[in-house]
Amino acid sequence: MPFKSLVEEPRCQVVRTLDVIGEKWSLLIVRNALRGQTRFSQFRDQLGIPSDILTARLATLVSAGILEKRAYREAGSRERSSYHLTEAGQGLNLVIAAIIQWGNEFNPSPFGLASVIVDARNDDPLELEFVGASRSGVPAEDVKFLPGPASVVQW
Amino acid sequence: MPFKSLVEEPRCQVVRTLDVIGEKWSLLIVRNALRGQTRFSQFRDQLGIPSDILTARLATLVSAGILEKRAYREAGSRERSSYHLTEAGQGLNLVIAAIIQWGNEFNPSPFGLASVIVDARNDDPLELEFVGASRSGVPAEDVKFLPGPASVVQW
DNA sequence: GGTCTGAGTTGGAATTTCCAACTTAAGGCG
DNA sequence: CGCCTTAAGTTGGAAATTCCAACTCAGACC
Numbered sequence: 001m002p003f004k005s006l007v008e009e010p011r012c013q014v015v016r017t018l019d020v021i022g023e024k025w026s027l028l029i030v031r032n033a034l035r036g037q038t039r040f041s042q043f044r045d046q047l048g049i050p051s052d053i054l055t056a057r058l059a060t061l062v063s064a065g066i067l068e069k070r071a072y073r074e075a076g077s078r079e080r081s082s083y084h085l086t087e088a089g090q091g092l093n094l095v096i097a098a099i100i101q102w103g104n105e106f107n108p109s110p111f112g113l114a115s116v117i118v119d120a121r122n123d124d125p126l127e128l129e130f131v132g133a134s135r136s137g138v139p140a141e142d143v144k145f146l147p148g149p150a151s152v153v154q155w
Numbered sequence: 156m157p158f159k160s161l162v163e164e165p166r167c168q169v170v171r172t173l174d175v176i177g178e179k180w181s182l183l184i185v186r187n188a189l190r191g192q193t194r195f196s197q198f199r200d201q202l203g204i205p206s207d208i209l210t211a212r213l214a215t216l217v218s219a220g221i222l223e224k225r226a227y228r229e230a231g232s233r234e235r236s237s238y239h240l241t242e243a244g245q246g247l248n249l250v251i252a253a254i255i256q257w258g259n260e261f262n263p264s265p266f267g268l269a270s271v272i273v274d275a276r277n278d279d280p281l282e283l284e285f286v287g288a289s290r291s292g293v294p295a296e297d298v299k300f301l302p303g304p305a306s307v308v309q310w
Numbered sequence: 311g312g313t314c315t316g317a318g319t320t321g322g323a324a325t326t327t328c329c330a331a332c333t334t335a336a337g338g339c340g
Numbered sequence: 341c342g343c344c345t346t347a348a349g350t351t352g353g354a355a356a357t358t359c360c361a362a363c364t365c366a367g368a369c370c
Contacts, residue, residue, distance in 0.1 A: 002179055003179075003183075004359095009264070009265065009266075010264075011264055011266045011269045012269050012270070013254070013255045013258040013259060013264060013268075013269055013270065014182065014183065014186050014251060014254055014255060014258075015183070016258050016262055016264060017254045017255070017257060017258040017262065018182065018183070018254070020262060022179070022182075023326095024157055024158075024177070024326085024327075025327095027169065027173065027177075028158075028169065028170070028173070031169050034300055035300060039347080039348090040347070040348050040349075041346095041347060041348075044348090050327070050328055050329065051329095051348080051349065051350085052327085052328085052329090052349085052350070052351080053326090053327065053328080054348095054349090055348085055349060055350080064262075065261070076337065076338075077336080077337065077346075077347080078335065078336035078337060078346090078347090079336080080336095080346095080347055080348065081347090081348070081349095087261075088260075088261035088262070090295060090296070091257055091260060091261055091295060092257060093295065093298050093300070094253045094256060094257050094283060094295070095250070095253045095254055095257055096169060096300075097253070097285070097298070098249045098250045098252070098253035098254075098283070099168070099169055099172045099173070099250055099253075100168045100169060100172070101249060102172060102246055102247060102249050102250055103168040103169075103171050103172040104168060105246060106220070106242075106243035106246055107171055107172065107175060107219075107243070109164070109165075109166055109168060109171060109305060110164065111164075111166045111305040112303065112304050112305035113168075113303035113304055113305055114166045114167050114168055114302070114303050114305045114306050115167070115168065115300050115301065115302060115303045115306065116300075116301050116302075116303040117285070117298060117299070117300055117301075118299050118301055119285075119287045119293050119297055119298070119299070120296075120297045120298070120299040121297050122287075124287035124288045124289070125287065125288075126285045126286065126287050126293055126298060127285070127286055127287075128249060128253070128283055128284070128285060128286075129283070129284055129285075129286045130252070130272070130274075130281045130282070130283060130284075131281065131282055131283075131284045131286070131292070132274045132277075132279035132280065132281050132282075133279045133280075134279070137286070138274050138281055140245060140246060140248065140249070141245070141275075142274055142275045142276050143248050143252070143272060143274070143275070143281060144272070144273050144274070144275040145189055145190065145248070145251075145270050145271075145272055146270060146271050146272075146273055147269070147270055147271075148267065148268035148269050148270045148271040149267050149268055150264060150266040150267035150268055150269045151269050151270065159328095178357095179357085179358075180358095194316080194317090195316070195317050195318075196315095196316060196317075199317090205358070205359055205360065206317080206318065206319085206360095207318085207319070207320080207358085207359085207360090208357090208358065208359080209317095209318090210317085210318060210319080231368065231369075232315075232316080232367080232368070233315095233316090233366065233367040233368065234367085235315095235316060235317065236316095236317075236318095311370100312369105312370085313368100313369085313370080314367105314368085314369085314370105315366100315367095315368095316365105316366100316367105317364105317365085317366095318363105318364085318365080319362100319363075319364065319365090320361105320362085320363075320364090321360105321361100321362095321363100322359100322360090322361100323358105323359080323360080324357105324358080324359070324360095325356105325357080325358070325359085326355100326356080326357070326358080327354105327355080327356070327357080328353105328354080328355070328356085329352105329353090329354080329355095330351105330352100330353100331350100331351085331352095332349105332350075332351070332352100333348100333349080333350065333351090334347100334348085334349080334350090335346100335347100335348095335349105336345105336346095336347105337344100337345085337346090338343105338344085338345085339342105339343085339344085339345105340341100340342095340343090
């Protein structure tokens with residue numbers, strides 16, 4: 001686990017989530033899974049991740065309910081394992097999109113955009129936005145974080 | 156740097172961004188800064204981060220343009236340093252909100268919500284949403300990642 | 311001169327990651 | 341059968357990162 005928690009179960013949602021996806025390589029494995037990759041050798045070769053670390057990360061992602069391990073068999077080969085995003089894993093496209101969007105705005109690559117996010121139904125480009133009850137976009141400077149009901153001393 | 160890049164400058168925006176905020180503690184320092192914390196001792200005491208690591212992280216966040224180092228002086232004390240979010244640092248509320256929102260949905264805390272995100276103008280609760288040209292929310296399953304103009308072999 | 315305080319530094323132990331080489335379990339072929 | 345191939349791991353040891361506790365440093369104040 002990336003963060004030792006003083007209590008058994010951290011209340012802060014940022015810590016809770018980073019405990020699951022905050023280790024090195026975890027989020028990149030999910031990103032590649034979002035691109036449709038499912039196999040050990042794909043992750044290892046495309047990311048350049050050491051295979052022992054990949055083994056460990058796949059195990060923690062599976063036990064966190066982000067990936068699902070399945071058996072597959074190609075014609076003339078023995079049964080092997082593949083890894084597929086669960087609904088929770090799919091949901092991480094929110095986090096990955098936020099990272100891409102922040103990077104494009106504040107740390108753009110001199111090579112241009114490496115990936116774009118679109119609506120699968122019509123290929124419209126998509127953006128992440130804060131929306132409230134009014135359904136209109138909220139500018140970044142008006143977004144405020146407040147302690148919620150579960151916050152005691154800390155958030 | 157958390158990820159050794161094969162080329163000098165990674166094209167993938169996820170890797171580029173994780174190079175800046177992907178090390179342990181980095182994002183939690185930014186989160187606490189979003190809560191208004193500015194001082195070394197606040198970060199150290201609230202997060203429980205080792206002080207040598209905090210020194211290193213503050214330096215990389217400053218050189219990445221996420222924090223700005225300023226001098227401050229309290230009555231009857233000597234001048235000391237404090238750390239303030241830049242516009243880019245403020246912009247990371249996008250990433251942190253995405254993490255909180257994913258956690259609330261897929262890995263909720265048994266204690267309830269530790270923090271809520273609201274519109275500072277009217278305290279309306281806010282949500283992150285994918286929006287397209289139509290300005291209407293796009294369901295998660297229709298969000299698709301495509302290679303952009305700068306992608307060559309890889310994204 | 312001695313003490314206090316916030317912001318660090320320092321040395322060494324513990325943990326995590328990296329790397330290259332090796333293993334394992336079928337399947338196919340002769 | 342024995343040998344080769346392949347995806348998916350394991351293993352042992354080196355390198356890098358993180359952790360911890362103790363220490364330093366610079367001014368303010370007594």
